[in-house]
Amino acid sequence: MAETQGGRSLVVDAVTHRYPSGALAVENINLDIKGGEIIALLGPSGCGKTTLLRIIAGFIAQTQGRIIIGDDIVDTLPPNRRAVGIVFQNYALFPHLSISENVAYGLAARGIDKATRQREAQRLLDLVQLPAMGERLPRQLSGGQQQRVALARALAIKPSILLLDEPFAALDKNLRLDMQIEVKRLQRVSGITTLIVTHDQEEALSMADRVAVLSHGKLEQFGTPSDVYDRPQTLFVNTFVGSTNRMPGVVVSADRTAAKVRLDAGAEIIARPAGGALSEGGRVTVCIRPEHLQFVGDETGFAGVVGMSLPLGATVVHEVTTADGSGVKVSQARIGETRALENGAAVRLAPLAPSLANAFPATL
Amino acid sequence: MGTAPASRDVTSYGMGLAAPLALFFLLFFVAPLLQLFWLSLHNDTAGLHWGLGQYLHFLTDPFSLGVLGSTLLLGAEVTAVCLVLGFPIAWLYQRVGPKLQTIIILIVLLPLLTSVVVRTFAWIVILGRQGIINATLQSLGIIDTPLKLLYTQFGVVIALAQVQMPLMTLPLITALGRIEPNLDDASCSLGAGSWRTFFRVVLPLSLPGVIAGCTLTYAAAITAFITLSLVGGGQMLFMPMYLYQQASTLQNWPFAAAISIIFLLAVLAVVSVFTTLGRLSRGHGGA
Ligand SMILES: Nc1ncnc2c1ncn2[C@@H]1O[C@H](COP(=O)(O)OP(=O)(O)O)[C@@H](O)[C@H]1O
Ligand SMILES: [Mg+2]
Numbered sequence: 001m002a003e004t005q006g007g008r009s010l011v012v013d014a015v016t017h018r019y020p021s022g023a024l025a026v027e028n029i030n031l032d033i034k035g036g037e038i039i040a041l042l043g044p045s046g047c048g049k050t051t052l053l054r055i056i057a058g059f060i061a062q063t064q065g066r067i068i069i070g071d072d073i074v075d076t077l078p079p080n081r082r083a084v085g086i087v088f089q090n091y092a093l094f095p096h097l098s099i100s101e102n103v104a105y106g107l108a109a110r111g112i113d114k115a116t117r118q119r120e121a122q123r124l125l126d127l128v129q130l131p132a133m134g135e136r137l138p139r140q141l142s143g144g145q146q147q148r149v150a151l152a153r154a155l156a157i158k159p160s161i162l163l164l165d166e167p168f169a170a171l172d173k174n175l176r177l178d179m180q181i182e183v184k185r186l187q188r189v190s191g192i193t194t195l196i197v198t199h200d201q202e203e204a205l206s207m208a209d210r211v212a213v214l215s216h217g218k219l220e221q222f223g224t225p226s227d228v229y230d231r232p233q234t235l236f237v238n239t240f241v242g243s244t245n246r247m248p249g250v251v252v253s254a255d256r257t258a259a260k261v262r263l264d265a266g267a268e269i270i271a272r273p274a275g276g277a278l279s280e281g282g283r284v285t286v287c288i289r290p291e292h293l294q295f296v297g298d299e300t301g302f303a304g305v306v307g308m309s310l311p312l313g314a315t316v317v318h319e320v321t322t323a324d325g326s327g328v329k330v331s332q333a334r335i336g337e338t339r340a341l342e343n344g345a346a347v348r349l350a351p352l353a354p355s356l357a358n359a360f361p362a363t364l
Numbered sequence: 365m366g367t368a369p370a371s372r373d374v375t376s377y378g379m380g381l382a383a384p385l386a387l388f389f390l391l392f393f394v395a396p397l398l399q400l401f402w403l404s405l406h407n408d409t410a411g412l413h414w415g416l417g418q419y420l421h422f423l424t425d426p427f428s429l430g431v432l433g434s435t436l437l438l439g440a441e442v443t444a445v446c447l448v449l450g451f452p453i454a455w456l457y458q459r460v461g462p463k464l465q466t467i468i469i470l471i472v473l474l475p476l477l478t479s480v481v482v483r484t485f486a487w488i489v490i491l492g493r494q495g496i497i498n499a500t501l502q503s504l505g506i507i508d509t510p511l512k513l514l515y516t517q518f519g520v521v522i523a524l525a526q527v528q529m530p531l532m533t534l535p536l537i538t539a540l541g542r543i544e545p546n547l548d549d550a551s552c553s554l555g556a557g558s559w560r561t562f563f564r565v566v567l568p569l570s571l572p573g574v575i576a577g578c579t580l581t582y583a584a585a586i587t588a589f590i591t592l593s594l595v596g597g598g599q600m601l602f603m604p605m606y607l608y609q610q611a612s613t614l615q616n617w618p619f620a621a622a623i624s625i626i627f628l629l630a631v632l633a634v635v636s637v638f639t640t641l642g643r644l645s646r647g648h649g650g651a
Contacts (some may be wrong), residue, residue, distance in 0.1 A: 059549055079552045086553045092546035096568050105564075106554030157554055 007036030007193045008070035008160040010056070015065030017051055025051040026062070027217040033210075035070075038187050038194040040204035043214035044240065049197040052214075053163050056195070058082045069160055080109070085159030085192075089166040091150040093138035099149055100125065100134035106157035124152040127186070144175045151186065162187070162194045168203065180207055201241045205229060213237050234275055235360040238287040245293070245328040247286045248362065254278040259359050261286055265322035267302035270354035275361060283362040290317060290331035292356040293349050301350030304328065306341045320349060404621035411618070418622035428606075428623070435603040436630060438520065439586035445525040446532035446581045447574065454536035454573075455566075472533045475526060484594045487523040488514060491595070515597035523595045524585045531584055532577035539573020540566070575642035579635050586631065603627050 012031040018024050026048040033039050041049050054060045056067055058079035067074050074082050093102050100121040107117045125131055128148035138146055147167065154162060167183070168176040184207055187194050198204050204211045205225040213220040213228060213236070221233045232238035239246065249263040259273045261284055271286050278284060304320035307327070311334075318330045318341055330349060341347070351357040407417035422428045457468045475483060490496045491513040498510040513519045543566065551561040567574075589604040596602060603623070611620035 057549075057553055059552075079549070080555045080557055082553075083555075084553060086550065088546045088550060090544070090546060092544060092550040094547060094550070094565060095544075105551070105556070109551075109555040109557075109560055153554065 007034075007191045009033060009035045009068075010161055010193055010195070011066075011068040012052070012056070013066040013068060015052070015055060015062050015067065017048075017055060017060065017062045017064075019051075025217055026055070029065075029214075029217075029219050031212055031219070031222060033193060033195070035193055036191045037209045038184070038196070038207060040208035040211045041195060041197045041214060042201060042204040042211050042241070043199065045199055047214045048217040049199075049214060050165055051217075053086075053165050053195065053197050056161070057084050057086055057163055083157065083160050085154030085157060085162045087147070087150045087154050087162070087164040087167050089169055091138075091143075091146045093146055093149055093153070095138055097137075098134065099130070099136050099138065099141070102138065102149055103134075103152045103156050105153060110157070120156060121152075124156050125149075127155075127189075128152045128182070143171055144179060147171065147179055148182070151183065155186070155190065155192070159192065162192045164194070164196045166197055166199070168198075168200075176203075183207070205241070211241075213241065215240070230356075232274060232287075232358060235285060235287065235363070238274070238358055238360070242289060243329070244287045244289050247288065247322075247326070247328065249284055249286055249359075251278050251280050251282050251284055251359070253280055258354060259284070261357075261359055263302055264324040265302040265304070265326065265328075266324070267300075267350075269301070269351060269357055271351075271357035271359035272355050274358035278359060278361060284359045285362050287358045287360065288328075288351050288356065290329040291315070291333075292352050293328065293330045294352055295330070295332075296348050296350045299348070301348045303346065303348050306343060306345045306347055308343070309341055320347065400621045400624055403618055404625050406618040409616055409618060418619050419626070421619065422622055422626055431601050431603060431606045432626070432630060434601075435586050435627075436634065438517070438524075438602060439582045439634070441517075441521045442524045442528060442585040443532075443578050443582045445521060446529055447578065449525065450529055450532040450536055450577065451574075453533050454540050457537050458540045472530050472537075476530050480527070480588075480590050483527060484523065484591045487519070487526070487591075487595055491519045491523070514595065515599050517600065520592065520596045520600065523591055524588055527588065527591055528581045528584050531580040535573040535576040535580070536570065537573075539570040539576075543569045572642060575638050579638040579642075582638070583631055583635060 010031070010033040012029055012033075015026060015029045016024075017026040029052060031039070041052065043049055051060065055062045058074065058077060058081075061075070069082070069084075094105065097105065100118065103121040103124050104117040107120055112120075121134065122131070125134055128151055130145060130148055130152075133141065133145065133149070138149065141149065150167075164183070168179050171179060180203060183194075183196075196204075196207060205228070208225065210222065210224055211228045212222045215236045221228055221237045223231075228237060228241050232241065235246075238244055247263050247265055249261040249265075252260040252262050252268060254260070254273060254277070256273070256277065259271050259278050260268055261271050262268050263286065269286070271284075274287075302322055304322045307319040307321055309319070310317045313334075315331045315333055318332070320328050320330055322328060328349065404418055405414055405416070407413040407415045453468065453472065457465055460468070488495070492498070493510045493512075493514070495513070497513060498507075501507045502510065547565050547569070548561060551565050556564065586602070587604060589608070592600075592602045593605050593608075596605070607620050607623045607627070610616045610623060
C-alpha cells in the first residue's frame with residue numbers, strides 16, 4: 001500500500017500547556033511512540049486529551065516541551081507543514097464540496113494535477129469501501145459514511161501521523177464497532193502511526209497497542225492494554241479502566257512484592273503493592289475486580305450477605321454486602337448451569353489470586 | 365393527503381393573523397403604487413392623453429438614461445467598498461473574545477444610532493474645502509491646494525459606504541458565525557495555507573451572507589436621498605434627486621411617476637440577480 005511511510009515515530013517530550021486563561025490543561029507529559037503503533041489516549045472529559053492532540057497537530061503552541069516526529073523537532077512548523085492527518089469528532093467535511101473533492105482537498109493544496117487527484121480520491125474511496133459516493137455532497141451521507149470519508153481525506157495526504165479525536169463518539173453502538181474494526185484494518189494496511197483520543201476504556205483496550213491514561217492533565221500510566229488493566233499503577237487507572245471494588249484496609253506487613261492487608265470487611269488478604277512501597281500500619285485502598293472475586297467454601301476470605309443478582313448473559317453479577325456495611329460486586333462466568341444464589345444467603349469471598357488484588361496508599 | 369386538513373388549518377390560522385398587516389400594506393403601499401403607475405400612463409401634465417409617452421421619453425433621452433446608469437453604478441461602487449471593508453470586520457468579529465465582540469458590534473451599529481442628516485453633515489465637515497481632511501493634509505504639507513472631495517463621486521461613495529456599512533457587516537457576521545470552526549483547522553491540517561483556506565472554504569461558505577449583505581447595501585445606497593443630495597450637491601444628479609426635481613420643482617408628475625416605476629424595476633432587476641446568485645450558491649452546498 002502506498003500509504004506506508006514506514007510509520008514515523010512520535011515523541012512527546014515533557015510537554016506542558018497552560019491556556020491564557022490560566023487553566024493548566026496538560027502537565028509534563030512524556031510519550032515515546034514507535035513508528036506504526038496504534039496508541040489510545042484515554043481519560044475522562046476535560047483531562048486534556050484534545051489539548052494534547054492539538055499540540056501534536058500544531059494548532060496550539062505548547063508552553064513547554066517538544067514534539068518530535070521521526071527525526072524532526074516540529075515545534076516551529078505550522079499545522080499545514082506537519083503532515084499530520086486528523087479526523088475530527090464531527091468529521092469537519094467541507095459541506096460545499098463533493099465527497100471526492102473533499103478527499104482530494106489536501107492533494108490540491110499540494111499542487112497535484114487534477115487527473116492524479118481524481119485517481120487518488122477514487123482509490124481512497126475504494127479503500128474505505130465507498131467506491132460510488134464520489135459525486136455526492138457530505139450531507140447526503142450517513143454518519144458512518146461521513147466518518148469513512150473523513151478518514152480517506154486524512155489518509156490522502158499520506159500523513160506521517162494520524163490523529164483521531166473521539167472519532168466514534170457520535171456513532172451508535174453497532175456502527176461504532178464496525179468503524180473500530182475499519183480503522184484498525186486501515187491502520188494495519190497503511191502501517192501509519194496512529195493516536196486515538198477516547199474516553200471509552202473498552203475502545204482503548206480493544207484498539208490500541210498501548211494505552212496512555214490521562215487524568216487532570218497528567219499521564220497516569222502508559223502501557224499495553226493488559227498492563228493498564230491487570231497491573232494498574234495508580235488508583236485512578238484501576239478504577240477508570242474496567243470496573244473494580246474498592247475495599248479499605250490497614251497494612252499488617254509489607255515488602256516490595258506483597259502486602260498483607262487487614263480489610264475493614266474483616267479478613268486478611270495478600271495484595272500487590274501497586275502504587276509503590278507501602279508502610280506498615282498505613283491505610284490502603286485495595287482494588288479487586290468483580291471477576292477476580294470468588295465464592296469460597298472454607299473460612300478464608302471475608303463474609304458477606306448476597307443481595308441482588310443480575311444475570312447479564314455470559315456472566316452473572318452478584319451484589320454482596322460485607323460486614324462493614326459496604327457493597328462489593330462479584331462477577332461469575334456462566335459455565336454450564338450456575339447455581340442461583342438466594343437473596344440473603346451468607347457467603348464468603350476471596351480474591352482468585354494475590355496478584356489480582358491491588359493495594360494503593362489511601363488518599364484522604 | 366391524509367395530513368392536508370391539519371396543514372390547511374395551520375395556514376388559514378396564519379393568514380388570519382396576517383390580515384391587519386396585509387390591509388396596511390394594501391392601503392399604504394399597493395394602492396399608492398398603483399396610483400403611481402396610473403399617473404405614469406399620462407402623456408401630458410394635465411392628464412388628458414393616455415399612453416406610454418413618458419416611458420418612451422425616458423428611455424430615448426440620453427440624459428435620463430445617464431442618470432439611471434450612474435445611479436446603478438454608484439450602488440455597485442458603494443456595495444463593493446462595503447464588502448471589501450466589511451468582510452475583514454466580520455471575520456475579525458468571529459475570532460476575538462466576547463469583550464472585543466461587543467465593541468465591534470457597537471462600532472458597526474453606530475451609524476444606525478445617529479440621524480441621517482447629522483451623519484451627512486458630519487461628512488460635509490470632514491470632506492469640505494476647509495474640512496478636516498484638507499486641513500490636516502495642508503498642515504502636514506502634503507498638499508498645497510485643498511483637494512476637491514465634497515460633491516464628487518468619491519465623496520458620495522465614502523459617505524454612503526459608512527452609512528450602509530451595518531447592512532453589509534451584520535449578515536456577514538451571521539454567515540461567518542455559521543461556519544463550523546473545525547473546517548479551518550481541517551483545511552490547515554490538510555496542507556492548505558490561510559489564503560487557500562479563505563478562498564476555498566471561508567468565502568464559498570459565507571456566500572449567502574455576502575449576497576444578503578450586497579442586496580441590502582445596494583438597495584439602500586441608491587435610494588439614500590438625503591446623503592445623495594447633500595454630499596453629491598447640485599453637480600451630481602442621481603435618480604432620487606432627479607425624481608424629486610421633476611415632481612416638486614417642475615410639477616411634471618407623470619414623468620416623475622414614470623421615473624419611479626423605471627427605477628423600481630431597475631432595482632428589482634439588480635436585486636433578483638443577487639438573489640438568483642444566492643440560490644445558486646445554496647444549491648451548491650451553502651450551509
Ligand atoms: N481554549 C481554551 N481556553 C481555556 N481553557 C481551555 C480551552 N480548551 C480547553 N480548556 C481547558 O483545558 C482542559 C482540558 O480540555 P480538553 O483538552 O478539551 O479536554 P478533553 O479533550 O480531554 O475533554 C479543560 O479543563 C478545559 O476547560
Ligand atoms: Mg476533547
